[in-house]
Amino acid sequence: MKTTPAQLPQLLKKGLAPVYLVSGDEPLLVQESCDLVRKAAREAGFQDRLTFHADHQLDWNAVADEFSAMSLFAEKRRIEIHLPTGKLGDGRSVLEQVLQDPPEDIILMLISARLDAAETRRKWYKELQGKGVHVPVWPVDADKFQGWLQQRAANQGLNLTRGALAIMAERLEGNLLAASQELDRLSLLANGTTIDEETVEQAVQDSSRFNGFELVTELISGRAPHASKMITVLQQEGENPLGLLTVLGRDLNLLLEMKSPANQADNPAAFLKKRGVFQPQRARALEQASRRLNLRQLHEAIALCSQIDRAAKGFDPLPPWHYLRDMAALLAARS
Structure with a gap:
């Protein structure tokens, strides 16, 4: 069932x-x-x-x-x-x-x-x-994300003003894991008070800064030097790579779908929207990567994801960040 x-x-x-x-x-x-x-x-x-x-x-x-x-x-x-x-x-x-x-x-x-x-x-x-x-x-649709955010906040006993919700929805852009983390942080600051726009402005990090999800965009875009810098920062901050790995694996499989003969006739933007990709920056990165990367690189990258997963769970002597640097080099190479 x-x-x-x-x-x-x-x-x-x-x-x-x-x-x-x-x-x-x-x-x-x-x-x-x-x-x-x-x-x-x-x-x-x-x-x-x-x-x-x-x-x-x-x-x-x-x-x-x-x-x-x-x-x-x-x-x-x-x-x-x-x-x-x-x-x-x-x-x-x-x-x-x-x-x-x-x-x-x-x-x-x-x-x-x-x-x-x-x-x-x-x-x-x-x-x-x-x-x-x-x-x-299933992904939360873009037009339902603010409602999801409001319900999630209510479940944690948080009361956000309409303006505070709008700011969070705009900055987090459907990034559920980042949204959950920010709500956890706000719950420590709220102390039973209503959270307004000023509180959010002070407390909520813009999810486009150094975090695992922005790293995925940098990897897919082939920007190896910047990706390597981000990997170093995230490793030093004790970030768990498993969350970003799930997103990276999803994007790599989307790229494989885009390169399938059955989908190549489709408009890339329409294809990505059907697959739940609404964030413009991510959609652009995927469109460009589908033209730049070949099937061999994509299959090697998916195999490398498994290696990263094993390392993150302690089944490899090397840290997962070592293999993420290999991923950066692989996806930056010209086909």
């Missing part, structure tokens, strides 16, 4: 499914949905967690072995499989077998980029629909 992020908490109260698929290109909403499932699973006794990353190095036989071996243990476990490209590839047969008869002592969670239509027609997905829950996460 399918459900929305808003409906997920109520669904979890009714009991756990053996498998959950959370997919989408909004890192904040994907993360929050995953956290809800994790919390419910822990409360139900599924304390241990095993994580796999479906990159080119993953041995799906090892994944299959974990599912068959778990019945030998008394512990309830969670197995999480990250799908950065939204495709299972060699893992389809493994998932099909698991989903035919899901183990009772395992909760499986698939965390994926947005699935394409072809993947949803495959056998593994149909099995999942019958046995588990799919939580597709």
Whole structure:
């Protein structure tokens, strides 16, 4: 079955499914949905967690072995499989077998980029629909962003004037993760008072400054020297690269779509708007990158995203920022 992020908490109260698929290109909403499932699973006794990353190095036989071996243990476990490209590839047969008869002592969670239509027609997905829950996460439309921001503020007990909301909506431009961070900061400053335009002007950073999302634009635009400077600053400030990595992966997959023969006849601006890209600066960067980068560079960049993800989660001796500098050089090279 399918459900929305808003409906997920109520669904979890009714009991756990053996498998959950959370997919989408909004890192904040994907993360929050995953956290809800994790919390419910822990409360139900599924304390241990095993994580796999479906990159080119993953041995799906090892994944299959974990599912068959778990019945030998008394512990309830969670197995999480990250799908950065939204495709299972060699893992389809493994998932099909698991989903035919899901183990009772395992909760499986698939965390994926947005699935394409072809993947949803495959056998593994149909099995999942019958046995588990799919939580597709969609971007917040530009014309609904201010309302989303207002609701999010209200949920945190914040009261913003109309002018304060308008300033935040303009500066954050649909950047949900940055919006959440700014609301957290404002909640520390508000102390129960109404937040007006002056407070926002003083407290809210313009999201176009040094942050992970601006770094993605610099990387996609091929501005390696400036991107490298930003990487150094973000590393020194202790920024978590996983949020920007989700956005970077989404943009790289959009570029692959744009270079597909089926889409090359489309107007780039109209194509990007259909895919939820409304910010002019980002749309321009993607249009220019689609002309500058070739398919080899894009596939290498997506593989590098998996390396960054592994490094950020401690599975690589080098820091993720090392590979982000490699990404800057790769995307700046002329095809």
